[in-house]
Amino acid sequence: MSWKKSALIGFGAWIILASCGESPKSADQPQNIADSAQAKERNKPLPPMSVEELLETPALEGRVANSEDVRSGLAHFSFNPGEGTLVHQALPLPMPFFAYRKSDRFMDTVLVIYQVERLGDDTLMAWRNGWNERGQDYVSDLLVGTTGEPFQASDFSGYRESHEEKLVKELERRGS
Secondary structure: OOHHHHHHHHHHHHHHHHHHOOOOOOOOOOOOOOHHHHHHHHHHOOOOOOOHHHHOOOOOOOOOHHHHHHHHOOOOOOOOOOOOOEEEOOOOOOOOEEEEOOOOOOOOEEEEEEEEEOOEEHHHHHHHEEEOEEEEEEHHHHEEOOOOOOOHHHHOOOOOOOOHHHHHHHHHHHHH
């Protein structure tokens, strides 16, 4: 075989290998498709609300919200349970309190908690984010903002069962 044929075969093989292999990466090109999808998920604009403004969210502390609190924007939800049917109380939480949703994989969106109430076995938290969106989630769906861990009873400073709650538990225990 002549050197021309060898060179031509070598050049053809190089073209085939080059077209099958990966192209060189540039600084602005993602490493792979998964990274590309992840980058698209994470590319969120900065929220229009400043941290200072977010921290100035009025918080409902020390009492259960009523319908007037919801109308005025001080609370996000209000329950009106019947007398003696469910234990309903505001839980003490030093506010403002930061949290993340468990579903927020990258913890990109900080939530400021401004209302915490317990109704029976459920604990609901009302939040506001940097896009001035307000919402509520069960405490089991949120993570503590400073640690990224689930909420514990000890996160509610000074939380103790009220006399009424102890009485209801005792009556339930006797009834069973």
